[in-house]
Amino acid sequence: SAVISQKPSRDICQRGTSLTIQCQVDSQVTMMFWYRQQPGQSLTLIATANQGSEATYESGFVIDKFPISRPNLTFSTLTVSNMSPEDSSIYLCSVAGEDLKNIQYFGAGTRLSVL
């Protein structure tokens, strides 16, 4: 299994500001992902965080709004830029890989409220 530490667990932010969310894994993993869960909704993939290269974004998500870094195989960050109330969601990172027997493990999530 994998233990994922995600920070912060929650935050309240002002419109127009940015927040960086950190995801730290206790072992090297092949795949890392970022998801968004809007209030009362299911999870939607934002992007795949690629180690050493630019993230791969899903339709509807762009790098300028959600820049992602992945400097190594155990760490990634997601920044929510120029926030608006519509960005209020839970943001979750997850990890997967053959070494995890293809089970995808999730962090505890970051609950973001934008005023």
Add this chain to the structure above:
Amino acid sequence: SQQGEEDPQALSIQEGENATMNCSYKTSINNLQWYRQNSGRGLVHLILIRSNEREKHSGRLRVTLDTSKKSSSLLITASRAADTASYFCATDAGQAGTALIFGKGTTLSVSS
């Protein structure tokens, strides 16, 4: 777009009863996974079933998979108040280790 659709969207039962949740998906899969989420927190992995498996058990959980119907079910037996949560199925759209596509989820409420 959502891969799966859970049915029912909400389920209320008494402690000790069984709870059954169903999930349908659209594309071919390699694995299907079930997760639990308590009160908007992180997702807890419950069980993974491979496309060549038909049934899997883990404690009070029983998962079935019917690839011909593109559907899965999660049965929780002898439910407890602590089982109150949202349950999601998720598929990998045919390639293991890739991002998951989630269903809309079933909200289960177990009253004592």
